C-alpha cells in the first residue's frame with residue numbers, strides 16, 4: 001500500500017490567486033508614473049532588491065485616498081478555480097501557505113470579499129497614515145533579493161523531511177524560492193525564469209491543472225524529492 005503522501009503547498013498571491021498584480025495596479029494608479037515605471041523596470045531586471053523597490057514605490061505615491069484605494073482593491077478578481085483547489089487540499093489534508101511579497105492590507109480585504117478563509121498567510125505589512133503608504137517588512141532577510149518577505153524561509157520553517165514541498169507561482173517574487181521546493185508549478189514570468197535557470201517545473205494555467213498533476217503524483221508508486229531542493233533546504237537550515 002502506498003503511504004499517504006504529505007504535500008505542503010506554498011503559493012504566491014499576486015497574479016496567482018488574484019488575477020492581477022495588485023501592487024502594480026495600486027502603484028500605477030496612485031504613484032507618479034515616470035518614477036513607478038523606472039522602479040518596476042529596475043526590480044524586474046534585478047538592479048534593485050524587492051525591499052528597495054517597495055520602499056521607493058511607496059515614496060512615489062504623493063497621496064492616497066483610502067476610499068479610492070479600497071474601491072480599487074474591491075475591483076480585483078480572483079482566479080475562480082482557487083475554491084476547488086482549497087477544497088481539494090482540505091480533503092487531502094495538504095496544508096496551504098500563501099507567501100506574498102505584497103501586503104496584508106489588500107490580501108485580507110480580497111480574501112474577505114471573496115469568502116476565502118482558513119489559509120495561513122505570510123506577507124509584508126502596509127499602513128495608510130495621513131494619505132501616505134507606510135510599508136514594513138516583518139519577514140525580511142538580506143539573503144532573499146527578489147522578495148522582501150523571504151518566502152524561502154517560510155518554506156524551510158514549515159516543511160520536514162517527510163513532506164513533499166510544492167510551489168505555485170507566476171513571477172519575480174518567486175525566484176528565490178523555487179529552488180527549495182520539490183515540485184514547482186509556474187506560469188508567465190516564473191515559467192520563463194525556470195526555463196532559463198533549468199529548474200524543472202510543471203506549466204499551469206489554473207488550479208485545475210495543479211489538482212490533476214498532484215493527483216497523478218500522489219498515486220505514483222515511487223515519488224522522488226528533488227535532490228537539488230533537498231540540498232538547498234539543508235544548506236539554508238545550517239546557515240540559519
Ligand SMILES: [Mg+2]
Pocket residue numbers: 012013014015016169170171172173
Ligand atoms: Mg505573483
